[in-house]
Amino acid sequence: MLSDQRVDDAQRRTALGEFLRTRRARLTPTQIGLPAGPRRRTPGLRREEVAVAAGVSTTWYTYLEQGRDIHVSRIVLECIADALHLNQDERLHLFLLADQSTTATPSLLPEETIPAAYQLVLDGLTEYPAYIRGRRMDILAWNKAACAVFGDFALLPHRERNFLWLIFTDTPFRRLFVDHAGLAQEMLEIFRETATRYMSASWLHEFTDALSQASPEFRQHWQGHNVRRKSYGAVSRELLHPEMGRLVFTIAGFQMSGDPDIQCCIFTSTPNSETATKLRQQLHSPAPL
Template structure:
């Protein structure tokens, strides 16, 4: 991200955080109808202990220096979350490498073997821009066959913000999409100037008005839901717990593993569904039949 892009991102982030706050949320008295949604710039400046002109310059994306203490005061004034504070610090302090790392992403055979060993847990690994780089058979069975998805669309953001079959399996698809986008923004801020990411985001804007609206909100959140519900065409509703891991040596790669609570109806359905693909046909047919009967 170059200097101009960084200041533009900082400007939009501050503006959207200010617009979402009401005077009542910060302890201000009720007044007559306001034309400005959220707080006014002068109100944020007063709460942060800086001049209105200086804060206006900062929000307009002008070239002004921000100290750590002043940045903390602004974060307090805007009631930012921990993740939003990290994002604000990144945008304001410019801890940027001179050149973005080369955009070549792949997982090693060892990681793919690890995914394959998780026979009863759907799992996949995503990259810097949420491309799905590896998955196991359980993931293809539960979420749909990733092999059948064109490589340029095999991406979590793309699948969740376009009318894909993958998206349709999640009853709370909008929440899942917004969480994925907020997580992406929190971890990929330093790469937003990468031309491959820029081109991908431009293509997604053209394909999804929903994405355009969500992107403009500037929301940042590292922690996503720990449970996800899936509507499978064969066995119906599955409720799965999510465990996410960053891969050692490459923090841009993230592994997501889904599992069923022991003894749950979902566990029975999942084992029946996945067991149907094993060699022991008699036992698996029985498991699948039980799962289908419980649907």
């Protein structure tokens, strides 16, 4: 039986090969300074074209895509990243996949316990919807204002109390967001950056397999291997609520102390704005009998 470390290495190399194949599939020869040549049966670059552009042998690059156990220097990785026109997030992802020393290999989902103090902070944000999201995109904690906008997370089955599940399946949560398709793709790309550090974990494969079965859209995007890092800058989201109508929020994201994979998301609105007024009225309206 292979040791856990050898299994982790094999999975990492397999993911590296899949990532490289998807990156070259999106390019054309002219994009890397090569003649267009005859029409191709499949889109993208050939392996030998990437190798030429990166200044490495075709055999060596082929071994890399095949997941062979070969040593990869940082200089060569930089050349491959340049040849494939990788952006900054994709470069970091490439190095994480290729460099064993930077890849975490936990076999279980680390415990995600939200201290009581954090729940008190959420509850104190009386007119700002807020929730805390874990490394698997599970919704771990939330406040009353979040329930007013998104629905009561406590009523959802545990598996579905997950941002990716809610945004990739046909749910009222998904339908709230005007650009739900764009948001889904963005959040999946952020999730892949985190998931790279847990490739050998059973929880990751169980979760992605289940969501792939539930959502063809997720399955398609997951196979694309696109990646981006979390952004802690403020971003805007437009929602269309069935009762409150159009809502516009600016989201402030904060990393939970001691764990970069757990994030607090606060949906803010300008004081006395239309969104703030609607939400305040919703929160203070009497409950139906």
